[in-house]
Amino acid sequence: MNVVAHARGPDVAPCVGEGLILRDVEIALAGRRLLRLDRHVAPGETLTVMGPSGSGKSTLFAFVAGFLDPAFTAKGSVILNGGELTGLAPRRRRVGLLFQDALLFPHMSVGENLLFALAPTVRGRRARREAAERMLAEVGLADTFCRDPATLSGGQAARVALARTLLAEPKLLLLDEPFSRLDQALRAATRDLVFSRIRERAIPAILVTHDPADAAAAGGDVVVIGEGEAEGEGAAIDEAALASRKKNEALASSEGGR
Numbered sequence: 001m002n003v004v005a006h007a008r009g010p011d012v013a014p015c016v017g018e019g020l021i022l023r024d025v026e027i028a029l030a031g032r033r034l035l036r037l038d039r040h041v042a043p044g045e046t047l048t049v050m051g052p053s054g055s056g057k058s059t060l061f062a063f064v065a066g067f068l069d070p071a072f073t074a075k076g077s078v079i080l081n082g083g084e085l086t087g088l089a090p091r092r093r094r095v096g097l098l099f100q101d102a103l104l105f106p107h108m109s110v111g112e113n114l115l116f117a118l119a120p121t122v123r124g125r126r127a128r129r130e131a132a133e134r135m136l137a138e139v140g141l142a143d144t145f146c147r148d149p150a151t152l153s154g155g156q157a158a159r160v161a162l163a164r165t166l167l168a169e170p171k172l173l174l175l176d177e178p179f180s181r182l183d184q185a186l187r188a189a190t191r192d193l194v195f196s197r198i199r200e201r202a203i204p205a206i207l208v209t210h211d212p213a214d215a216a217a218a219g220g221d222v223v224v225i226g227e228g229e230a231e232g233e234g235a236a237i238d239e240a241a242l243a244s245r246k247k248n249e250a251l252a253s254s255e256g257g258r
């Protein structure tokens, strides 16, 4: 067990090189700079990126995941757990993505969707099925292995998408407005599930959202990119993030004291 990777709390500094570093990342389109970022995201933390439509949020994800359109030029480093990602083929980057839509394969059962993504390190038909069943139980969907994805509610489909992403054992998660299609009640529950799994597994994550409540639930730093940045809106976002951070730190220190 890698105890260091799971250690958290205000008094436990992450080891050098852990997590995600975006170092002097600059992306330009037709010679005009779209965005610049210089950030460290510790294991289990989520950096929230906000900005108006067209400010480059999806482009940032494409760059980090390795499928940036050649129309853009990019500079800088993306370093994950000490290793440089830029230059690696997308499938070798171990980046998990969650989108607005669950994007489940409609011709496969829920379980088959999960098995499709399962890391190849789990060998043997039975072990693979058990791993998928365990993950479904973890997201509150035990006994849905044979279900047709078309029969799931939006919230259930979002949970299956999370389970599928986690089964691939990603080292980094990119969350592209994954809660925006859910109604208010489901949204809160799904957010809690996603961010608790991110913290438990000590995965660094980046969240793109337009909703300050998502940013607050993520609990990490918030960056606002693009020309549309409004002072008042930024301040409200920072306040929400700060309140959530304080709550997380209080939780972490009470856990550490146990």
Ligand SMILES: Nc1ncnc2c1ncn2[C@@H]1O[C@H](COP(=O)(O)OP(=O)(O)OP(=O)(O)O)[C@@H](O)[C@H]1O
Pocket: 029, 034, 051, 052, 053, 054, 055, 056, 057, 058, 059, 060, 069, 071
């Ligand atoms: N393949 C492409 N070729 C040229 N320009 C592009 C391409 N893809 C996106 N763009 C432009 O790049 C800019 C950034 O787009 P991007 O999709 O990253 O914005 P976004 O912040 O994710 O927007 P939204 O919130 O609407 O999803 C926009 O001006 C967009 O029109």
